[in-house]
Amino acid sequence: xxxxxxxxxxxxxxxxxxxxxxxxxxxxxxxxxxxxxxxxxxxxxxxxxxxxxxxxxxxxxxxxxxxxxxxxxxxxxxxxxxxxxxxxxxxxxxxxxxxxxxxxxxxxxxxxxxxxxxxxxxxxxxxxxxxxxxxxxxxxxxxxxxxxxxxxxxxxxxxxxxxxxxxxxxxxxxxxxxxxxxxxxxxxxxxxxxxxxxxxxxxxxxxxxxxxxxxxxxxxxxxxxxxxxxxxxxxxxxxxxxxxxxxxxxxxxxxxxxxxxxxxxxxxxxxxxxxxxxxxxxxxxxxxxxxxxxxxxxxxxxxxxxxxxxxxxxxxxxxxxxxxxxxxxxxxxxxxxxxxxxxxxxxxxxxxxxxxxxxxxxxxxxxxxxxxxxxxxxxxxxxxxxxxxxxxxxxxxxxxxxxxxxxxxxxxxxxxxxxxxxxxxxxxxxxxxxxxxxxxxxxxxxxxxxxxxxxxxxxxxxxxxxxxxxxxxxxxxxxxxxxxxxxxxxxxxxxxxxxxxxxxxxxxxxxxxxxxxxxxxxxxxxxxxxxxxxxxxxxxxxx
Amino acid sequence: xxxxxxxxxxxxxxxxxxxxxxxxxxxxxxxxxxxxxxxxxxxxxxxxxxxxxxxxxxxxxxxxxxxxxxxxxxxxxxxxxxxxxxxxxxxxxxxxxxxxxxxxxxxxxxxxxxxxxxxxxxxxxxxxxxxxxxxxxxxxxxxxxxxxxxxxxxxxxxxxxxxxxxxxxxxxxxxxxxxxxxxxxxxxxxxxxxxxxxxxxxxxxxxxxxxxxxxxxxxxxxxxxxxxxxxxxxxxxxxxxxxxxxxxxxxxxxxxxxxxxxxxxxxxxxxxxxxxxxxxxxxxxxxxxxxxxxxxxxxxxxxxxxxxxxxxxxxxx
Numbered sequence: 001x002x003x004x005x006x007x008x009x010x011x012x013x014x015x016x017x018x019x020x021x022x023x024x025x026x027x028x029x030x031x032x033x034x035x036x037x038x039x040x041x042x043x044x045x046x047x048x049x050x051x052x053x054x055x056x057x058x059x060x061x062x063x064x065x066x067x068x069x070x071x072x073x074x075x076x077x078x079x080x081x082x083x084x085x086x087x088x089x090x091x092x093x094x095x096x097x098x099x100x101x102x103x104x105x106x107x108x109x110x111x112x113x114x115x116x117x118x119x120x121x122x123x124x125x126x127x128x129x130x131x132x133x134x135x136x137x138x139x140x141x142x143x144x145x146x147x148x149x150x151x152x153x154x155x156x157x158x159x160x161x162x163x164x165x166x167x168x169x170x171x172x173x174x175x176x177x178x179x180x181x182x183x184x185x186x187x188x189x190x191x192x193x194x195x196x197x198x199x200x201x202x203x204x205x206x207x208x209x210x211x212x213x214x215x216x217x218x219x220x221x222x223x224x225x226x227x228x229x230x231x232x233x234x235x236x237x238x239x240x241x242x243x244x245x246x247x248x249x250x251x252x253x254x255x256x257x258x259x260x261x262x263x264x265x266x267x268x269x270x271x272x273x274x275x276x277x278x279x280x281x282x283x284x285x286x287x288x289x290x291x292x293x294x295x296x297x298x299x300x301x302x303x304x305x306x307x308x309x310x311x312x313x314x315x316x317x318x319x320x321x322x323x324x325x326x327x328x329x330x331x332x333x334x335x336x337x338x339x340x341x342x343x344x345x346x347x348x349x350x351x352x353x354x355x356x357x358x359x360x361x362x363x364x365x366x367x368x369x370x371x372x373x374x375x376x377x378x379x380x381x382x383x384x385x386x387x388x389x390x391x392x393x394x395x396x397x398x399x400x401x402x403x404x405x406x407x408x409x410x411x412x413x414x415x416x417x418x419x420x421x422x423x424x425x426x427x428x429x430x431x432x433x434x435x436x437x438x439x440x441x442x443x444x445x446x447x448x449x450x451x452x453x454x455x456x457x458x459x460x461x462x463x464x465x466x467x468x469x470x471x472x473x474x475x476x477x478x479x480x481x482x483x484x485x486x487x488x489x490x491x492x493x494x495x496x497x498x499x500x501x502x503x504x505x506x507x508x509x510x511x512x513x514x515x516x517x518x519x520x521x522x523x524x525x526x527x528x529x530x531x532x533x534x535x536x537x538x539x540x541x542x543x
Numbered sequence: 544x545x546x547x548x549x550x551x552x553x554x555x556x557x558x559x560x561x562x563x564x565x566x567x568x569x570x571x572x573x574x575x576x577x578x579x580x581x582x583x584x585x586x587x588x589x590x591x592x593x594x595x596x597x598x599x600x601x602x603x604x605x606x607x608x609x610x611x612x613x614x615x616x617x618x619x620x621x622x623x624x625x626x627x628x629x630x631x632x633x634x635x636x637x638x639x640x641x642x643x644x645x646x647x648x649x650x651x652x653x654x655x656x657x658x659x660x661x662x663x664x665x666x667x668x669x670x671x672x673x674x675x676x677x678x679x680x681x682x683x684x685x686x687x688x689x690x691x692x693x694x695x696x697x698x699x700x701x702x703x704x705x706x707x708x709x710x711x712x713x714x715x716x717x718x719x720x721x722x723x724x725x726x727x728x729x730x731x732x733x734x735x736x737x738x739x740x741x742x743x744x745x746x747x748x749x750x751x752x753x754x755x756x757x758x759x760x761x762x763x764x765x766x767x768x769x770x771x772x773x774x775x776x777x778x779x780x781x782x783x784x785x786x787x788x789x790x791x792x793x794x795x796x797x798x799x800x801x802x803x804x805x806x807x808x809x810x811x812x813x814x815x816x817x818x819x820x821x822x823x824x825x826x827x828x829x830x831x832x833x834x835x836x837x838x839x840x841x842x843x844x845x846x847x848x849x850x851x852x853x854x855x856x857x858x859x860x
Contacts, residue, residue: 039624047582120584120588120592124584124585140585140586140587193626194625215805216636217805217809218708218803248691248801249694249706249801252694252698252706253707426573426574426579426818433583443581464582
């Protein structure tokens with residue numbers, strides 16, 4: 001047995017050496033853990049961030065967003081008419097990865113495919129936010145694709161007609177749903193349901209890299225796309241992508257030098273990495289984690305009570321316990337949105353008197369007493385009245401931790417004893433949407449760089465208005481913000497709308513989401529969009 | 544004998560039918576559906592998808608249609624894995640799961656049984672205590688802990704052991720050593736269980752009169768153990784190993800994810816949270832069928848091990 005083992009060992013060493021380093025020197029190869037195996041990497045069908053990360057390397061839209069800056073992509077220039085209702089894009093002469101010309105009509109095809117209910121894209125709802133003439137009708141009302149305000153007068157001009165001026169329209173075009181796909185590839189035999197994008201034989205793309213292999217549950221390979229318009233500034237010759245969704249496995253491989261970039265690390269490692277590792281990054285994500293108060297149950301009708309509950313938690317303690325780089329939330333719009341003056345929207349909006357730590361406890365107690373008298377109860381009566389209210393969340397360690405900390409501080413600060421209930425994810429979605437809850441966990445990540453995307457969900461009739469918040473003043477401000485051509489007015493209305501929301505507090509903001517990752521120090525010039533997609537277009541490996 | 548097998552196969556098919564029916568109605572009873580999303584699909588799109596997957600048909604019609612598909616070995620399209628059918632998922636994933644599972648099953652038998660025998664023969668000696676201590680550890684430590692410890696402590700430090708599964712091994716070393724971690728994690732529990740089972744059943748058999756008789760007749764110890772004791776001692780082990788093999792061959796959610804093995808283990812768990820109806824039921828059928836086959840094989844094995852067991856004949860025939 002011993003003999004056999006040693007023979008095997010010798011074999012392993014010999015073959016191991018022989019197989020090492022097949023790449024020539026000078027070739028830059030990136031080993032990247034993508035995370036979960038994406039459901040699809042067809043830009044139009046995709047609805048998940050892992051797929052979005054891959055698509056950001058293999059496709060390119062009219063523009064590219066890098067660290068919040070909108071850069072020209074396939075469109076070299078663009079202009080918006082003075083009434084804000086027509087946007088004209090002028091395209092570069094670019095080619096698909098198969099060498100054929102990419103024209104404006106490719107965009108027309110791709111977009112109509114995206115909004116066509118027959119395509120059944122998960123992100124079809126986003127057309128509502130584009131404000132393109134006719135798009136909403138197609139998605140929700142069975143309207144005709146011929147009536148949509150998208151046209152290609154010539155091969156290099158794309159004209160879009162809008163219902164309302166939409167200041168964020170151009171930035172939205174960087175989002176994966178709006179990237180072009182080639183009709184002949186999409187409709188190729190054997191490429192149904194987006195399979196073409198995973199099939200090296202069928203895939204046609206237009207980004208800096210193209211797919212050469214895909215193994216379900218294991219990984220994929222991308223190589224530099226020589227037909228990419230800016231190929232001279234693409235330095236990686238190959239990207240090996242892995243589908244490792246267990247952070248520990250990926251982290252060990254990273255430390256062993258087998259991976260150069262990982263999108264996640266084991267939670268227990270975060271504190272020490274934050275302190276010691278220059279390779280650890282935490283970015284703010286444009287999203288907020290909050291609790292919905294069910295405005296339809298009479299327990300939460302009183303605004304002072306909602307504010308008392310909002311103030312009676314220690315957000316810094318919660319964020320510290322989660323230790324994932326999250327930021328305590330003092331408003332609903334997270335940090336990271338620039339307003340018309342280039343200032344940060346959340347910072348300008350202020351903290352609405354919400355303390356990030358236990359600084360609000362005293363005010364919470366006062367407000368609770370005031371609420372009690374407004375509700376014609378004594379404080380103990382109000383405490384008893386709220387006893388047994390339920391915080392509902394979908395099953396997960398993180399959500400449970402937050403709920404326990406909220407439960408604990410409400411009890412110690414206000415003497416309110418709530419109970420916790422968790423439900424499996426899909427069951428929870430049902431319960432929350434039907435409004436069968438007292439307090440329910442919520443979270444919203446935006447897909448375009450305008451605070452309107454977050455604030456719009458609390459207008460009446462919006463599908464995601466889970467607290468069933470109803471304020472005519474709020475709705476009016478949101479409509480006005482949407483209809484104006486003047487960015488100054490747009491943001492003034494949004495600031496005012498958030499004031500109303502934060503005065504009424506149908507939701508209790510807890511923290512702003514974050515995005516953590518690790519990248520080797522020899523991997524340089526990689527980028528990231530503020531919406532959360534990693535970008536290796538200009539990345540280099542400098543060992 | 545032949546009648547017996549025909550009867551067993553018919554029973555097996557009936558069992559499968561019950562499994563399908565119960566799974567089908569149970570999964571449709573839980574709230575949420577395959578198109579439940581944090582961001583809801585526009586109603587128009589949901590209607591189109593429901594039509595495409597026939598979810599708008601009455602439940603009973605869906606049930607009959609599904610049974611029709613199963614009879615022709617068509618398990619239907621997956622809702623989550625776009626463009627793929629459940630048959631595709633099994634065809635692509637099962638070889639990997641089976642690969643690791645088969646090695647694990649072989650290890651469990653090849654190590655667990657001898658370990659149990661040695662422990663029984665050296666009862667209360669050092670080797671017995673050591674083996675049973677390890678077996679207790681193996682039963683109590685969950686596979687994800689074993690897998691994580693293996694990766695962080697062993698694979699991270701010995702470069703010839705791949706940290707995760709290598710799909711297209713470039714060298715013989717990877718092709719062999721990639722099995723170590725998954726097999727240890729996958730077989731830990733069952734290996735321990737089999738060795739304890741073998742030990743206790745061996746101890747019991749060794750106390751039987753016919754063993755004493757054999758020894759009194761002057762048979763060599765070797766002959767007593769292997770010819771007379773072992774065969775009887777193995778019966779409970781074989782009973783356990785059959786269904787166990789079915790479970791291990793179909794992969795493990797945890798072990799496959801930690802070692803990044805592209806098998807079918809993950810579908811057993813993910814399909815339920817995704818409400819991927821066809822995958823839930825397809826995987827259940829696949830597992831149930833394998834289980835039934837294993838139980839049949841166990842029956843056959845009984846006949847070989849113990850000639851007293853005559854299948855299909857009533858006592859006193």
